Amino acid sequence: xxxxxxxxxxxxxxxxxxxxxxxxxxxxxxxxxxxxxxxxxxxxxxxxxxxxxxxxxxxxxxxxxxxxxxxxxxxxxxxxxxxxxxxxxxxxxxxxxxxxxxxxxxxxxxxxxxxxxxxxxxxxxxxxxxxxxxxxxxxxxxxxxxxxxxxxxxxxxxxxxxxxxxxxxxxxxxxxxxxxxxxxxxxxxxxxxxxxxxxxxxxxxxxxxxxxxxxxxxxxxxxxxxxxxxxxxxxxxxxxxxxxxxxxxxxxxxxxxxxxxxxxxxxxxxxxxxxxxxxxxxxxxxxxxxxxxxxxxxxxxxxxxxxxxxxxxxxxxxxxxxxxxxxxxxxxxxxxxxxxxxxxxxxxxxxxxxxxxxxxxxxxxxxxxxxxxxxxxxxxxxxxxxxxxxxxxxxxxxxxxxxxxxxxxxxxxxxxxxxxxxxxxxxxxxxxxxxxxxxxxxxxxxxxxxxxxxxxxxxxxxxxxxxxxxxxxxxxxxxxxxxxxxxxxxxxxxxxxx
Numbered sequence: 001x002x003x004x005x006x007x008x009x010x011x012x013x014x015x016x017x018x019x020x021x022x023x024x025x026x027x028x029x030x031x032x033x034x035x036x037x038x039x040x041x042x043x044x045x046x047x048x049x050x051x052x053x054x055x056x057x058x059x060x061x062x063x064x065x066x067x068x069x070x071x072x073x074x075x076x077x078x079x080x081x082x083x084x085x086x087x088x089x090x091x092x093x094x095x096x097x098x099x100x101x102x103x104x105x106x107x108x109x110x111x112x113x114x115x116x117x118x119x120x121x122x123x124x125x126x127x128x129x130x131x132x133x134x135x136x137x138x139x140x141x142x143x144x145x146x147x148x149x150x151x152x153x154x155x156x157x158x159x160x161x162x163x164x165x166x167x168x169x170x171x172x173x174x175x176x177x178x179x180x181x182x183x184x185x186x187x188x189x190x191x192x193x194x195x196x197x198x199x200x201x202x203x204x205x206x207x208x209x210x211x212x213x214x215x216x217x218x219x220x221x222x223x224x225x226x227x228x229x230x231x232x233x234x235x236x237x238x239x240x241x242x243x244x245x246x247x248x249x250x251x252x253x254x255x256x257x258x259x260x261x262x263x264x265x266x267x268x269x270x271x272x273x274x275x276x277x278x279x280x281x282x283x284x285x286x287x288x289x290x291x292x293x294x295x296x297x298x299x300x301x302x303x304x305x306x307x308x309x310x311x312x313x314x315x316x317x318x319x320x321x322x323x324x325x326x327x328x329x330x331x332x333x334x335x336x337x338x339x340x341x342x343x344x345x346x347x348x349x350x351x352x353x354x355x356x357x358x359x360x361x362x363x364x365x366x367x368x369x370x371x372x373x374x375x376x377x378x379x380x381x382x383x384x385x386x387x388x389x390x391x392x393x394x395x396x397x398x399x400x401x402x403x404x405x406x407x408x409x410x411x412x413x414x415x416x417x418x419x420x421x422x423x424x425x426x427x428x429x430x431x432x433x434x435x436x437x438x439x440x441x442x443x444x445x446x447x448x449x450x451x452x453x454x455x456x457x458x459x460x461x462x463x464x465x466x467x468x469x470x471x472x473x474x475x476x477x478x479x480x481x482x483x484x485x486x487x488x489x490x491x492x493x494x495x496x497x498x
Contacts, residue, residue, distance in 0.1 A: 080132025
């Protein structure tokens with residue numbers, strides 16, 4: 001990376017340094033590498049997680065239980081992004097919060113690496129907490145590097161940052177997945193800890209290049225607020241400890257005592273947060289109208305992520321027993337399927353960016369509602385496509401690997417019509433009062449989608465059965481048609497937001 005740093009002859013006074021990173025502030029290199037290594041550790045562990053949960057040499061759980069645990073974990077990561085943002089705003093500031101997050105993530109992966117099942121869920125919890133703290137704040141620090149939203153380098157900077165995410169996500173299953181599946185599960189988790197350690201070291205060494213605003217605590221807690229917050233936190237922690245102690249010592253504890261409360265929270269909290277913002281009397285008529293439109297996008301996104309994130313659980317578990325994991329006679333680990341999406345994202349994202357611009361110049365760019373409808377139809381189509389390998393497996397044969405690759409390809413195209421568009425429209429439609437919180441609200445759509453999957457799995461629904469896959473595909477298609485049919489109404493509610 002050092003070779004890409006050049007003297008800044010265009011924008012003197014770049015925060016933190018006279019050098020640039022591909023023409024961007026030097027601090028972007030620090031955040032790029034931090035996010036790349038954090039995503040390397042996160043996606044590497046995530047690729048191993050469902051496989052370890054069902055493996056005879058792992059926890060040897062049922063497919064339904066493994067899917068529930070996986071979905072609850074992903075749901076929790078995105079749910080914790082909201083308090084993660086609050087913690088930086090009120091307590092430590094983004095820069096210190098990300099450092100603390102890196103340490104917690106590293107310790108979590110090391111805990112997963114311990115060869116005992118008793119510490120496994122504690123490790124998952126630590127990684128989820130750290131990921132929530134980091135996810136909410138590292139993007140904020142990227143924004144701090146630029147001179148406001150009108151800085152012409154800003155969009156390009158976030159594009160570079162997005163490449164870092166996908167580089168880490170691409171390499172992780174190939175390295176961590178191979179070691180975990182072929183050598184030792186816990187060694188794979190240890191490699192995830194090493195990845196986060198490398199990211200943390202370079203973050204601490206390069207953090208001097210970050211903007212001073214990243215060290216600022218925007219709205220620090222007063223002494224009274226700190227006391228009240230600590231008191232409430234201690235009270236709820238004590239309630240949880242006493243409750244689970246009673247359940248445990250009485251002999252009634254099962255894994256569902258842990259999974260069900262988190263799943264229910266993952267469904268209720270997004271509804272409460274959206275409802276609270278919608279009912280806020282301080283929002284003017286235009287902001288209220290935009291929030292009404294935003295609810296459409298939020299529900300559509302929740303349906304999308306419910307199916308999309310099963311690419312790491314339902315599809316992965318299917319591949320362990322029912323797919324020929326080989327191409328042209330060359331066998332590969334199941335976890336490698338998780339590298340298909342990020343490499344396709346890197347290949348197709350520039351194409352989509354060019355396409356939207358080209359259509360915009362001709363006055364033919366689809367509206368946000370049409371893009372969301374397209375994403376829902378595509379994610380539905382991916383599960384209709386999934387019916388083919390399911391039928392092959394039901395016939396006593398193993399499905400070709402290219403069936404799964406084709407499903408991931410369709411899902412990736414759908415992601416590119418929903419995810420970046422959703423991030424953009426969230427920032428545009430956010431009420432002024434909630435400008436800094438709305439990105440966390442967008443992440444809650446992922447929480448709601450994964451919590452729904454978890455609830456189905458906890459109820460004993462086998463998500464690898466033809467009937468339920470067809471039902472989910474039909475649900476996404478119906479939601480897509482509904483958004484398309486009401487696109488004019490949604491556009492009207494959005495007002496001047498395009």
